[in-house]
Amino acid sequence: MKPFLTTLNKIKFIEIIVLFIVIPIVLLLPISIIFKVIFVVLGVVYISLISIFKEKFSKVKTDKKSNKKAILEIAIRFIIIALLTTLVLYYQDKEQLFNVMLNKPDLWLKFSGIYILFSVIPQELIYRTYFVKRYQKLIEKKGLFILINALLFSFAHIWFQSFTVLAFTFVGSLLFTTTYLKTKSTWLVILEHSIYGVWLYTVGFGELFMFPV
Numbered sequence: 001m002k003p004f005l006t007t008l009n010k011i012k013f014i015e016i017i018v019l020f021i022v023i024p025i026v027l028l029l030p031i032s033i034i035f036k037v038i039f040v041v042l043g044v045v046y047i048s049l050i051s052i053f054k055e056k057f058s059k060v061k062t063d064k065k066s067n068k069k070a071i072l073e074i075a076i077r078f079i080i081i082a083l084l085t086t087l088v089l090y091y092q093d094k095e096q097l098f099n100v101m102l103n104k105p106d107l108w109l110k111f112s113g114i115y116i117l118f119s120v121i122p123q124e125l126i127y128r129t130y131f132v133k134r135y136q137k138l139i140e141k142k143g144l145f146i147l148i149n150a151l152l153f154s155f156a157h158i159w160f161q162s163f164t165v166l167a168f169t170f171v172g173s174l175l176f177t178t179t180y181l182k183t184k185s186t187w188l189v190i191l192e193h194s195i196y197g198v199w200l201y202t203v204g205f206g207e208l209f210m211f212p213v
Helices: 007-028 033-054 064-092 099-103 105-138 142-155 163-183 186-203
Strands: none
Touching: 007 033, 007 105, 007 142, 033 105, 064 163, 064 186, 099 105, 099 186, 105 142, 105 163, 105 186, 142 163, 163 186
């Protein structure tokens, strides 16, 4: 029986600590933005190199039936969450409901595209595709793996200094990682993440996530 803490596993644990705990803490610190950017860029470069030369990521053949079922599940969940978030904002701050989309449609459209391209896609490539491929074997219990991934994804947003943001991102990660483990489809989780992110911006929660309003 192989020891759990092999040299490779130790390296992977160090990676998790540095990439998914230290870097978010650095973003929270009151230091120069230049240093923050350097830390993030180094992290992205490291992940890219590991993906290309170590894990050798390749396109995974997905099951069309599983994808169709997942799309239906995503649609049902979205309808429920959309209704709930609309009701919450209606009672909390009715004036914000669909404010940006109705009053600044050009801003809403442009920023939604920027958000998907520069936020959603990188996050899903890192926290779903890379994280699952690189670290799933470290934590064989599926439920525990999903929980740890959600905690780390939520922690990545700690610099917002908002419990509500942490809660939203934690729940979102539970959904996205579950979808990815079922389908192994990066594009499907990008779609799911985009739907929820753009919806929160659309319905009126944009200011919470520092989106332009």
